[in-house]
Amino acid sequence: MAELIKIYKENPNPKDVKKVIDVLKRGGLVIYPTDTVYGLGCDITHMKALEKIARIKEVKLEKSNFSFICEDLSNLSDYVKQIDTSTFKILKRALPGPYTFILPGSKSLPHPFKKRKTVGIRIPDNTITLEIVKQLGNPLVSTSIRDEDYVIEYTTDPELILEKWDNLVDIVIDGGYGDNEASTVIDLSGDEPLIVREGKGSLEIF
Template structure:
């Protein structure tokens, strides 16, 4: 199923349909401020297993999507220095690596101590997380596909629609991944330069 949602003002009714799919252990494909991505509820062990299968990624390569810094601070350790960096750069196309807190489920970590955290500059995923009441676990669509199959929601649905609960059509996506910044050391370290500059 493909579901059109407008990023400027996501309709609550449509967001609710996405949340219901996630609450039934579903995996959805949704837009971010960089590439389209798979997502499942942080509370869903079955969803996480399915997301791993679909993305071909190990748990260590997955991130969480939050709707704000306060939600991120529930699941990760955010000290004053990290908070200032997050506040300057988010929402935006940056994944920050942070130490996980005890609220992060073990299944989502699998012996890791850190997790990637995103607050996209796109209202759709933030609205989904807000209604869901917990972060999304996320992995980008496979980058070995043709660019159109990663950016055009109709083609994404054609390719992945039978494998996921639904595809959210939020308009054309990008093929440029997020910038990845490690905040677990004394100084921030850019692990991958992507769509955004670190401020």
């Protein structure tokens, strides 16, 4: 049975955040708000939790296109090859914000992602998520719970999210109603920026 924890964006309660961190460190799965749709995530260092998310999403972990939720740009070098100045400027302009940037993966990627050429990086403009990642000390591996086949409320209303995901996750964070528009995905791993999916983020960052 999942627990519903109400956390306020304006002032995330440290005690509630700690509860979430404890669950993540134990290998639990958490559904949390972002600046787009609600996400399903786990601690990037927890192999069993990563495998659980892959099973839920019915994908092979090695082939999954989960993104990494980071606190800021300072720890990117752990997961991303050195990037040039123009790429960094785009990231600096756009983040935190509703974007997923595909960047060349570094050699020090966690074990299941070792063979990846690229990684999707996300720094959402949401104080709850950023506080969780900060306290956790490393990124969350994340995938959106948005589902074309379901009634919209099941991906935007925390109480209905809990109803649907009750037996699959440990915590659902109620951070208010979510959005139903996904992030804009931009591939910066090649010579020119490539728009993979147009979502909530404006394209005026170039």
